Amino acid sequence: MQNERKIINISILGEEILEDIFSRLILKTVGQLNCVCKGCKTLISTPWFIFALLKRFSSCIDAHYLLFQTRETTGLIPIQNPSCLIKLLVSDYSTVGSIKGLICLTTTNSFHKLICLWNPSMNQFKLIPINLQNIRRKCHVSVGFGYEQISDDYKVIRILN
Amino acid sequence: MVKLKSNDDKEFEVEEAAVIQSEMIKNMIEDGCATSVIPLPNIDSKTLIKVIEYLNKHINMGKAAETGEEDDLKEFDEQFVNMGWEELFDVIMAANYLNIHELMELCCQSAADRLKNKSVRAVREMLKITNDLTEEEEQEIINDAPWAFEGPEIDDTVN
Numbered sequence: 001m002q003n004e005r006k007i008i009n010i011s012i013l014g015e016e017i018l019e020d021i022f023s024r025l026i027l028k029t030v031g032q033l034n035c036v037c038k039g040c041k042t043l044i045s046t047p048w049f050i051f052a053l054l055k056r057f058s059s060c061i062d063a064h065y066l067l068f069q070t071r072e073t074t075g076l077i078p079i080q081n082p083s084c085l086i087k088l089l090v091s092d093y094s095t096v097g098s099i100k101g102l103i104c105l106t107t108t109n110s111f112h113k114l115i116c117l118w119n120p121s122m123n124q125f126k127l128i129p130i131n132l133q134n135i136r137r138k139c140h141v142s143v144g145f146g147y148e149q150i151s152d153d154y155k156v157i158r159i160l161n
Numbered sequence: 162m163v164k165l166k167s168n169d170d171k172e173f174e175v176e177e178a179a180v181i182q183s184e185m186i187k188n189m190i191e192d193g194c195a196t197s198v199i200p201l202p203n204i205d206s207k208t209l210i211k212v213i214e215y216l217n218k219h220i221n222m223g224k225a226a227e228t229g230e231e232d233d234l235k236e237f238d239e240q241f242v243n244m245g246w247e248e249l250f251d252v253i254m255a256a257n258y259l260n261i262h263e264l265m266e267l268c269c270q271s272a273a274d275r276l277k278n279k280s281v282r283a284v285r286e287m288l289k290i291t292n293d294l295t296e297e298e299e300q301e302i303i304n305d306a307p308w309a310f311e312g313p314e315i316d317d318t319v320n
Binding site: 035 | 257290309
């Protein structure tokens with residue numbers, strides 16, 4: 001997630017108005033905005049924008065929802081067009097947590113615990129790169145997911161035991 | 162009555178009850194800065210007439226609910242946003258400048274409805290955005306999220 005807030009004159013409408021209009025668009029058109037110009041891509045990647053988009057989806061009566069569960073929490077995330085959601089490669093995922101519509105998942109391949117971020121509203125999926133060189137022997141891995149206000153960004157914490 | 166002046170030097174008289182739907186003018190009146198004509202250097206007369214039409218119709222929003230005029234207001238709103246894209250663009254900028262929340266909601270929703278399913282090229286043209294991506298960069302984005310660029314409903318017209 002990028003956290004740049006300053007966008008220089010994309011359109012004479014100004015950043016605030018564009019954000020307002022964009023947050024009312026359907027997901028498919030939002031997806032295309034990435035390709036309109038660099039500023040648009042930055043604008044729709046801010047946590048603020050994604051939050052605004054989610055808020056509108058949530059108040060939409062015919063929205064579809066994604067149910068997620070962790071040991072501590074259960075939540076609903078509104079989504080559009082469930083049919084075009086990304087197909088996750090492995091079926092064996094567990095949820096670490098979810099903040100503002102972003103879900104942190106873990107899955108295990110034969111040796112390692114992989115961490116991914118999934119944004120079902122924006123239909124984006126990202127594998128978090130992990131430096132595997134430091135891991136020489138078997139250990140227990142705990143993962144935490146949070147939002148840090150000062151840098152206005154999401155943080156994933158991995159603890160090796 | 163409050164006098165407003167457009168950037169092409171035309172003056173309009175508006176009832177205070179109507180004009181205070183604009184947060185900006187409401188603040189000016191409260192601060193005692195609205196004794197004479199209020200100049201609006203960002204708004205031309207054509208747009209200002211549209212905005213005043215809206216303000217006059219929405220003068221007693223609260224009352225509409227009591228008297229059952231909600232449907233009438235809804236119909237007016239639907240008719241109101243039935244304007245050309247350029248005109249809508251101007252009204253949005255005026256509503257933003259004057260800080261008229263309800264009018265912003267109405268017009269931004271209409272703008273979004275029109276941008277729905279438009280092609281990248283059409284969106285650029287409608288929002289007057291210059292493309293600063295190279296062809297390679299564009300292709301990369303399309304490859305990343307092909308679902309957004311597929312489907313028969315993508316509309317390449319600008320209106």
